[in-house]
Amino acid sequence: MDQIEQMPMPTTAPEPASQARAPNGLDGSNRTSWQGGAAVAALAMSAGVLALAARSSSRGFWRAAPSFAPADRTLAWASPAVLASNPRRRFYAGTNLGRAVTVEDLRAMAHRRLPGFVTEYLEAGGEDEAALARNIAALAEWRFLHRSMVDVSHRDVSTTLFGRKTEIPVAVAPTGFNGLFWPHADLRLAQAAAEAGVPFAQSTMSNDLMSRVAQVPGLRYWWQLYVFGPTEVRNTLISRARENGCEALIVTVDAQVYGNREWHHRTMSSPTAINWSSRFDALMHPDWLARGILTHGMPSFENVVEFVPKDKRSLFKSAHWIRSQMDKALSWDLISRIRESWPRKLIIKGLLTVEDCVRAAEIGADAVAISNHGGRQLDWAVAPLDLLPAVRQALGDRLTILVDGGMRRGTDIIKALALGADAVFVGRAVLYGVAAAGRKGAKRALDILREELDRDLGLLGVRSVDELNPRLLVRASELRKAGAELH
Ligand SMILES: Cc1cc2nc3c(=O)[nH]c(=O)nc-3n(C[C@H](O)[C@H](O)[C@H](O)COP(=O)(O)O)c2cc1C
Numbered sequence: 001m002d003q004i005e006q007m008p009m010p011t012t013a014p015e016p017a018s019q020a021r022a023p024n025g026l027d028g029s030n031r032t033s034w035q036g037g038a039a040v041a042a043l044a045m046s047a048g049v050l051a052l053a054a055r056s057s058s059r060g061f062w063r064a065a066p067s068f069a070p071a072d073r074t075l076a077w078a079s080p081a082v083l084a085s086n087p088r089r090r091f092y093a094g095t096n097l098g099r100a101v102t103v104e105d106l107r108a109m110a111h112r113r114l115p116g117f118v119t120e121y122l123e124a125g126g127e128d129e130a131a132l133a134r135n136i137a138a139l140a141e142w143r144f145l146h147r148s149m150v151d152v153s154h155r156d157v158s159t160t161l162f163g164r165k166t167e168i169p170v171a172v173a174p175t176g177f178n179g180l181f182w183p184h185a186d187l188r189l190a191q192a193a194a195e196a197g198v199p200f201a202q203s204t205m206s207n208d209l210m211s212r213v214a215q216v217p218g219l220r221y222w223w224q225l226y227v228f229g230p231t232e233v234r235n236t237l238i239s240r241a242r243e244n245g246c247e248a249l250i251v252t253v254d255a256q257v258y259g260n261r262e263w264h265h266r267t268m269s270s271p272t273a274i275n276w277s278s279r280f281d282a283l284m285h286p287d288w289l290a291r292g293i294l295t296h297g298m299p300s301f302e303n304v305v306e307f308v309p310k311d312k313r314s315l316f317k318s319a320h321w322i323r324s325q326m327d328k329a330l331s332w333d334l335i336s337r338i339r340e341s342w343p344r345k346l347i348i349k350g351l352l353t354v355e356d357c358v359r360a361a362e363i364g365a366d367a368v369a370i371s372n373h374g375g376r377q378l379d380w381a382v383a384p385l386d387l388l389p390a391v392r393q394a395l396g397d398r399l400t401i402l403v404d405g406g407m408r409r410g411t412d413i414i415k416a417l418a419l420g421a422d423a424v425f426v427g428r429a430v431l432y433g434v435a436a437a438g439r440k441g442a443k444r445a446l447d448i449l450r451e452e453l454d455r456d457l458g459l460l461g462v463r464s465v466d467e468l469n470p471r472l473l474v475r476a477s478e479l480r481k482a483g484a485e486l487h
Contacts, residue, residue: 097437097444103408103429106445109436110181115285117267117278118180122431124261125375131383132375135406138383142415142473147461156464157453158197161423162247162345162366162400164220167197168450169417169465172442173374173404173425174224174250174349176205177319179299181435183292184208187216188434192442194219196450201250201425204228204237205319207299214244222248224349226255227334228325233307238342240303249342250369254350256330258323259377272316336363347402352381357391360399367400367422374405374427385416389470392420410452414460418468 092099093108100106111119125132159169172193178185186208193200199220202213214221223241227234241249269275274282282289298315301308301322308318327334339346348360349369357368370384370391384403391401403416404425416424426449433445453465462468 095437097440100436100441100444101448103432103445103448106432106436106441106448107428109441110432113285113288114181114435115278115282115288117264117274117281118288118435120264120267121177121180121261122428122435124264125379126259126261126377127379129263129375129379131372131377131379131381134381134383135372135375135385138385139406139412139415141475141477142419143476143479144411144414144460145472145474146459147472150461150463152458152461152463154463155454155457156466157450157457159423159465161199165197166199166220166423168446168453169413169421169423170407170446170449171199171222171402171423171425172201172430172446173427174201174203174206174222174252175427175431176203176301177207177299177315178203178431178434179207180292181431182438182441183296183299185434185438187213188439189430189442190216190219190221191439192430192433192446195443196446198446199247201248204304205301205322207302209302210240210244214246221246222250222347224250224252225338226252226322227327227330228322229307229327233304234338235341237303238338242342242344246344248345248347248366249338250347250349251335251338252349252373253330253335254352254371254373254377256326256328257377258326259373260379261376271320272314274316332359332363335360335365339364347400349402350377352384352387354387354390354394357399357401358394361395365399367402368395369402369404369425370421371402371404371425385419388416388419388421410449410454410456413449413453414456414465414468415473417465418470418472420470 091108092101092105093112095109100109110122114122157168158165160166161169161171172189178189182188184207186202186206190200190202190213194216195218197218199222200213200216201222201224202208202210203224204226206213210223213219221244223237223244223246225234225237225241238249267274267278300313300315301318304322305313305318308321312318312321335348345366346364347367347369348365350371350373351357351360351368352370352372357370360368368391370387372378372381372384375381384405388401388403395401400422401420402423402425403421404427407413407416407424407426408429413424426445429449430442430445433441433443435441437444457463457465460472462472
């Protein structure tokens with residue numbers, strides 16, 4: 001039904017008796033008051049319509065202007081439009097990093113600073129974003145059973161990963177196109193990770209040279225490999241990772257076919273060009289523009305651009321070309337050969353079945369990263385957290401298990417570890433930080449996670465991350481039954 005049909009028609013509305021007796025404008029006897037009333041009503045309606053129009057047309061303005069962005073943790077969380085919708089509780093979205101008290105504040109700061117097409121690239125999930133939403137919902141399903149009367153005056157949030165201490169059980173996930181968020185963002189993320197004492201994984205689709213990142217003092221450096229193009233590409237990248245002292249090689253196996261991130265596509269006029277409204281919107285984000293491409297030019301895929309045909313080396317064209325060259329026949333056989341050629345730690349990232357994780361152990365991998373690529377690839381994929389207990393049960397202590405997807409809080413990390421992970425990858429959490437304020441922003445994200453982890457361990461009645469176990473958790477849906485059993 002359309003709106004006009006739904007509107008109540010005043011002529012058919014029953015009149016109160018007193019009004020029915022009074023003459024109205026039909027016979028002209030009370031024309032002035034009738035006209036006055038109608039005029040007031042018309043004015044009120046116009047004012048309402050104008051107010052509504054102004055509100056919707058100024059949405060972009062209000063999103064950019066205030067220092068606070070409305071709080072939102074609904075399932076539509078990925079849409080920047082949602083930020084304009086409501087409430088009084090607002091995340092900090094200004095420029096003073098010290099006022100960012102949560103990762104969500106950094107997210108709001110990043111949204112304010114970035115043009116829409118970059119925000120959509122950062123946030124987007126595949127298709128209906130069900131996998132993206134599930135990552136958050138899977139975490140929300142678990143509740144804590146905290147222990148009381150435990151001496152938590154000394155707490156230890158560090159752990160051991162591949163035989164070496166890491167300050168928190170977190171590694172910075174490999175992410176591509178980081179140069180869009182902040183100039184030399186790969187380098188800035190690596191510096192922040194080194195300062196925070198956690199590993200940094202650099203993506204094949206990164207924008208800073210491997211040899212430059214490798215020079216960051218104190219860095220635990222991991223390299224992520226996408227298998228694309230002729231064998232020469234893979235061999236070159238693997239030997240460079242070795243020469244540059246990478247501790248681990250991550251082979252990502254869930255992106256041989258590129259996910260359909262529709263919200264990001266809507267900002268593009270073609271796979272290789274942003275549309276006109278995105279261009280205009282970019283002009284409306286002067287800090288991003290001036291600090292980024294006006295000063296440093298467009299980023300490029302520094303580590304792989306040499307393999308791209310000369311006429312396709314611009315940022316978007318090369319991304320498109322590389323995606324088209326992904327090895328769609330990637331097999332366990334090839335992963336086994338990579339295993340043989342790589343003497344250090346090997347992590348297989350993007351596995352989502354118990355069988356595949358067991359297979360990874362059989363071919364001699366050192367770790368699996370259970371991941372649905374932050375909900376960006378196959379929509380409706382299970383959340384890695386859903387699978388985690390079964391993977392831990394099947395693998396025992398044979399492999400290191402990393403998990404990712406939606407990790408934004410100390411409590412998220414605690415849940416993942418209690419369910420069997422050795423550490424988590426954080427993707428967007430640190431990207432919000434780097435997009436908000438470069439190295440300092442990324443470091444702030446990692447500091448927030450460490451502070452929350454430390455506080456939450458204390459609240460949970462646990463002294464160290466190594467003491468975390470599934471008995472500290474209960475599924476919300478089984479709370480009553482489990483409450484009776486877990487005494
Ligand atoms: C903007 C962006 C780019 C990404 N690029 C890569 C990549 O190049 N290689 C890769 O293995 N994973 C990539 N990922 C997936 C992340 O490594 C990680 O699995 C995911 O971000 C975890 O989910 P989270 O963002 O909710 O923490 C990317 C994720 C994002 C958000």
